[in-house]
Amino acid sequence: MPGVDHCLQEAMAIPGAVGASIVDYTTGFPVATTGTAPNSDHEAAAAGTADVVQAATSRSLFVSAVPHDLLEDLIITTAGGYHLLRLVQTDFDSRLVLYVWLDRVQGNLAVARRRMQKLADELVVAT
């Protein structure tokens, strides 16, 4: 049974992964972390992650364009890396997002996105 730690280990196995965390985006709190965070500060990174997710969910209209639409991924590309955010959809009340930081040279965006999708699903769906 994959737990939270296992999920993060798997995330770090994604080619090019530098760091990973699971973030509560209402409060910007890193529930679990591994590897490196931007500026070596997981808590600050989590706070920033939360701001980005909040901006996409409540401060913009992307998610309310179609009824029952749902935010899945947020992908930020920078010159040096990729930052992937995948929302973890639990049945019970939680507001969690899986965050993985990839190195630009070694990382492959498409592969990483597929892997994260699988990880986030496995975390909460019995296989």
Add this chain to the structure above:
Amino acid sequence: MTASRAVSPAHLLTQMAGERQTGVLVVGGHPGGAVYLLEGHVIYAESPAAPGVGELLTASGRLAGRTWQNALDLGTSTARVGRLLVEQGHLTQGELELCVLGAIYDAAYFALSPVSAPVEFLTGATHWLGAVVHVEPEAVNREVARRVVLLDEIFPDARVDTTAVAPVVRPPRERITLTSLQWELLVHADGQRTPADLALLLGKAGYTCVQELRRMAALGLIELPEIPAPGPEFVRLPRARGTAVDAHRPAPPPPVEKKTGAYPVREEKALPVRLDDSPTVPVVAGARVTASVPVPAPPPPDPPRHLIADEPRPPRLARRKPGAKLPKEVAGEPPPVHPGTDEVLLKRIRTALRALR
């Protein structure tokens, strides 16, 4: 076991964790709570203001009530309710861990945020859920402090967190945008339910509800409590509450009995009554019922609705065991006069009626 005394709960948690203790830190006051330690690590936390793992899982429909009850029946005595649910295939390990982590930080906010509260540590106590996760107490304390700041940045009025939620009758502007949780809160706010009631009802994290309520207060969408000067017992708290609790248990057991002791600063703001010292009981509801009995101050004793009244009882008494005798010294007294209660009650009734209109 340490004696119940008014200290900073967060500080005592650090101290107990430093000694790698196992047991439970019971925080009194309103809403209070409990933080469970296993060899210096936080394994669970609960508070009447925060839905626990069971409420989160059943209110969302993730688990059937029966499934949860079965796991409780089987696993409570051996403290492995969590493990059972995973072994029986009802939950994934990931779900359980995330749910427990969420519940810990949520309840810890309510239990540990008071600057000072009656706190005691019961050595050796463990939680029936079992150790699903291990969290560093320092991380919990840091996060609690951060959450306090976050709320104050949104809207610096802690009264919003505890008083009954009453939506304004007329929105302050032509067009308003709500998040789905804000909608749910407004739809279920009936002028009577406190934020804690709403969180339990909706199965949403208590802190998240408080956060959204503060946002709505900042937008002018919910009525602010009209009572001005915060005092320890300024809302619907008859003065004699302390003695009543003592009478309820003649031989004073250790936990959180010092109701009359100093209340923490943060709590001196519109906090609902706790009739009982068990941190797991959402007694907020009971207290509200008592307080909202619409009777002017010196009443012809109107039996509180939540008691099966076999004799007329003054409404200020704490909950007692069924059939327990009324203590003599209390039974003989004339009904107490609650100065100021009239006005507060009337205002609350007015707010409630307005919300119904």
